[in-house]
Each structure stands twice: as C-alpha cells, then as structure tokens.
C-alpha cells in the first residue's frame with residue numbers, strides 16, 4: 001500500500017529511513033527547539049527546554065530519556081545534551097517543514113501572522129518529503145520563515161542582523177527577524193504586531209539605556225520602549241546613515 005500519493009517525486013535530503021524511523025510529533029517539536037538552541041546558543045539545556053515546551057521538568061526528563069534510547073540525542077542526565085547525526089537531520093527536516101507551512105498558511109491560506117506559528121504545529125508533522133519539495137517550489141524556495149528565522153542551511157542570511165539590544169542611539173535600521181523564542185510568546189508577538197515591529201519595517205533608535213535594560217525605537221512617528229528581555233529576540237539590519 002502506498003501511503004503517499006506523491007511518493008514517486010524526489011525525496012530531497014530528507015533523513016534516510018524516514019519512513020520507518022520518523023519521530024513522533026512530540027519528539028519532532030523537541031528536536032526543532034533543540035535545533036534553535038544549538039544554532040543560536042551553542043548548547044541544549046534541559047531546564048530551558050522545560051520552559052520553552054511549557055511542560056514540567058520531570059516530563060522533559062522522561063522525553064529526553066526516550067529520545068536518547070531512540071538515538072536522537074546523547075548526554076541525557078549530564079549537563080549538555082547533543083543531537084546525534086540522525087537527530088540533527090530529523091531536526092532540520094521538521095524545522096524546514098514548520099517554516100514552509102508558515103509561509104503556506106500566510107501566503108496561500110491568508111492566515112494572519114499571529115496565528116501561523118501555532119497552526120503550523122498542527123500540520124508540519126504530517127508533511128511527506130515529496131510534499132515538502134512541492135511546497136518549497138511553490139513558495140519560491142524561501143531562505144527564512146515569515147518571522148525572519150533561517151531555514152536550516154541559510155543561517156548565513158541572518159548572521160549580519162543585530163539584536164536591538166546591541167544597537168546605538170540614532171541608528172536607523174530595518175527590522176528583519178523575530179526569533180523563534182518570541183514566536184512562542186503570543187503576548188509578545190501581539191504587542192509587536194500591534195506596534196508594527198515586524199520584518200521589513202524601518203525604525204530609528206531613539207535611546208538605548210543598558211543600565212535600565214531598555215531600548216526606545218521610533219516606529220511610524222511613535223516612540224516604543226522595549227525591555228531587553230524582549231528586545232534581544234528582535235533583530236535588525238543596519239541601514240546606511
């Protein structure tokens with residue numbers, strides 16, 4: 001029995017043996033968060049995972065044990081968790097599917113930006129490698145998701161963008177990226193959308209006060225003050241003065 005009607009299409013670089021050894025939805029969500037942590041912070045911390053996944057530390061510990069048994073990760077119980085090669089490939093695969101699904105929802109289905117991240121979680125796990133390839137072509141091979149986060153392999157595209165916490169007074173910048181960890185926070189995301197702090201928007205830094213942990217930017221003639229806790233998740237590209 002053929003499960004995928006498109007299974008004759010090319011499989012791209014999906015993990016080998018994906019058909020018989022595909023992670024569960026939960027494991028895929030862990031793998032995607034782990035990929036983001038490793039990509040941007042250089043390490044995977046179990047305590048941070050509990051916070052990000054919104055579950056109790058004991059639940060995380062149990063899932064990590066299962067993931068180590070199934071060879072997605074190593075190092076459970078020690079300080080640093082690492083993705084195995086299989087784990088990394090699976091993490092890249094689900095991250096790509098998540099980001100392509102976000103574009104599908106936004107561009108084709110016209111789902112408003114605040115909802116696409118959550119809606120994508122309901123769909124991304126069911127996408128076959130051949131369907132992923134079709135999405136990639138129809139969506140013009142995007143390098144970043146609608147929030148500006150890089151698809152695996154395109155990290156260099158975002159490497160020149162600085163977090164708002166690192167800008168200087170009077171700098172003119174274009175907002176380029178809202179980090180995945182802010183995508184997970186609906187209150188923050190809604191605040192950013194209401195105040196038009198979104199990829200593509202040009203802003204000017206009015207003030208940055210490290211002792212106060214605040215940065216104030218001018219958006220559309222309105223001054224908006226952000227704490228560093230949120231500002232470090234928003235990245236911008238510097239413009240010529």
Ligand SMILES: [Zn+2]
Pocket residue numbers: 025028029120121122124125
């Ligand atoms: Zn998901």
Ligand SMILES: [Zn+2]
Pocket residue numbers: 099102117145146147148149183
């Ligand atoms: Zn996104």
